[in-house]
Amino acid sequence: MPFSSLGLSPALIRAVQAKAYVAPTPIQQAAIPPALLGNDVLGSAQTGSGKTAAFALPLLEKLAKTTLFSPRKTLALVLAPTRELAIQIGDEIRSLAQHLPQAIKVSTVFGGVSINPQMMGLRGGTDVLVATPGRLLDLIDHNALSLAHVSTLVLDEADRLLDLGFEQELERILGLLPAQRQSLFFSATFPPAVQTLARTMLKDPVRVDVLPDPQAPLEITHSAFAVDNGKRTQLLRHLITNNDWQRVLVFVATKHAAEIVADKLRKAGLSAEPFHGVLSQGKRSQVLADFKASRLKVVVATDVASRGIDIAQLPVVVNFDLPRSTVDYTHRIGRTGRAGEAGLAVSFVTADSDAHFQLIQRRQGLAVALEQVAGFERMETAQVKPNVEDLGHGVGGVKGKRPSKKDKLRAAAALAAHHKQA
Template identity: 65%
Template sequence: MSFGTLGLSPALQRAVSDMGLYAPTPIQAEAIPAALKLTDVWATAPTGSGKTLAFALPLLQHLLAAPRQTNFRRPVRTLVLVPTRELAVQVGDVLANLAYKLPQSLKVNTVFGGVSVNPQMMALRGGADIVVATPGRLLDLIDQNAVRLADVQHLVLDEADRLLDLGFADELQRVLALLPAQRQTLLFSATFAPEVEALATKLLRDPVRITVEAFEGHKPDITQRAIAVDEKSRTALLRHLITENGWKQVLVFVATRYACEHVANKLYKAGMFATPFHGEMSQGARQEVLSEFKAGRWDVVVTTDLASRGIDIAMLPVVVNYDLPRSATDYTHRIGRTGRAGAHGDAVSFVTAAALAHWQLIQKRESLELPLEQVPGFEQTETPPPPSPGNGGIKGSRPSKKDKLRAAALGNPLN
């Protein structure tokens, strides 16, 4: 199958060919024809499967087919919402690079928080055909009359499960209230938790549901390992593994901003080129870390779940879960940073005695059966704590306060 069989215009086919792409991925082969028909689309596909092009190409074709009615101001006809600044930049770059190759002038603007709002307001003078935005900054710009959403014809929620989650619910509700009722809505993500699916159902109208599983021959080539280790020995074990295996690009996930700084500082003092990456850093600092990491100038980046979605680092060889993720869904997104585009990757999880029950739950939900390894010199000596009443703090065993709030939100449809 080629891109030419999907109904794309010759100009878009040439643009894709210029990117060195000749055959669509499974998600692109299914989602592009559906999106071209102007139906709502609900798409689930593994990380690294090409979801961005799956919605970018039909969006651009719709804009080419319906030129704007005025030459003086460009109404925002397409809105792409994403949960993080890094993903906004990545998606915006893909759309802008494709639009640059097209015969009709299309303006793409990317807006996100963490930087001054003034340059973004200036860039929006005269409007834009496509706006890629994080919800909070978009609302800031709306409040300052820098952007209007009354003409939006196409809405995309990328990493939709995060945007539909409780953390974005209020902001997303405000944005949706400003959009025309008649529009096309596209949801794309690698995972959808059951409670998020209920919210998505209320948002879409007769959607085409697309689920692309990672099948043999297209599954990410990721070797997963679990190592039993005492909590106090994790940093020393991490140094040992990096040195012993000669790892040169390692993405290390921890639970908190403090742990980012603490672990990165310890590694740096031990002679390793390590740096933190978290949400309290300025946008400029975060972009610099990512650029230098991709260029190989940092050996280790220690991060929170900020980096678990939407960040594409070509040929990233190793991901380490220094702290286990809160949920099986987060585990999927974390290890999905490696093993991309056919490359091999390694994903290593440290399992302390206190986290053993949580690790067993993640394994159950991910259908994993990984033996707990012991590394010589770092054998686990701690024992699991006695079971506590209730769910023992394990996410998913019974409704948490957040789950209850999310359930209550089902009575307030997102429309």
């Protein structure tokens, strides 16, 4: 099916041809026609499936048919969970808009940098705003923009927005938007909280679910190695060197772990950099640029920071720490095996994370045999009662194992009652 059959204007057909998009992906085929008709869309597809163009093209088609005035009014709002993803989306929309008959101004705003240049960039208004929720509200509080004229709202990576704790920000933003609008809602996974948000946002949406074809050849190979906690960095270095991996994205549980692992790899002679939320935007941008240009072999990232990393032909991702949830496993491995390319997802499994890895496999429908590498055989056994520190470092904080705040309060109340009775 060609893009011309989807109902797009000649200007946008020209734009996709200029980007060498040969044919629409399944999510684009399914989502673009109902979006062009003005329907709300609830889209589910794996990371790397072309979701950005699936909402960007109908968004731009709608703007192209709208008379734009000066000063500009924010007519389209795209919310993204991280800086990197916001930048990626903004660049894609600008690229697709370059052949439209009237110029479309696209602004990208995010936290972690000074707000003043972004406020200056919004002088005179903007047509399309791509934003992270926190910075968007900061700009609204500074009277730098208004959402009163938004006619199209897009939530991209909705599951990650909720994972990062943006519920209150989203509630406030939704309250500032016009009731009459089109909403396009995209997410790789649909846990209960995401389903609730979708019901709140959408009106009679067209549901679009694009699942991997079970008959298609697998593009991602899953591999797992049993290893002691203290030997993971040495094993990582061994695998990179012996397999001649040219670019590797390594996932760890904490910012501190990202720094430590990257430092050890550098001392071992590998070009490696950490990637996490504490780094400045300039440093993060430089790390990504070096990684994309293959000047950097290894990036050691946390889950939060890694959202939006879109590296063409990224051959390997490594779960140095297992993800906290099976949903995060989906997001992590989605960084490799993109656009039909082959990919490898490697997991390190310590004795204490055996049970959690089995859970991930069951929920992902996987059957991955644990391998042993000579010289790195696992010797440790699982602790009977693993403590919180062990879980946070070795497993990435297994969901359900850490006591919640409510659990702690209940325990404190019970202890106080016991002392009182005594």
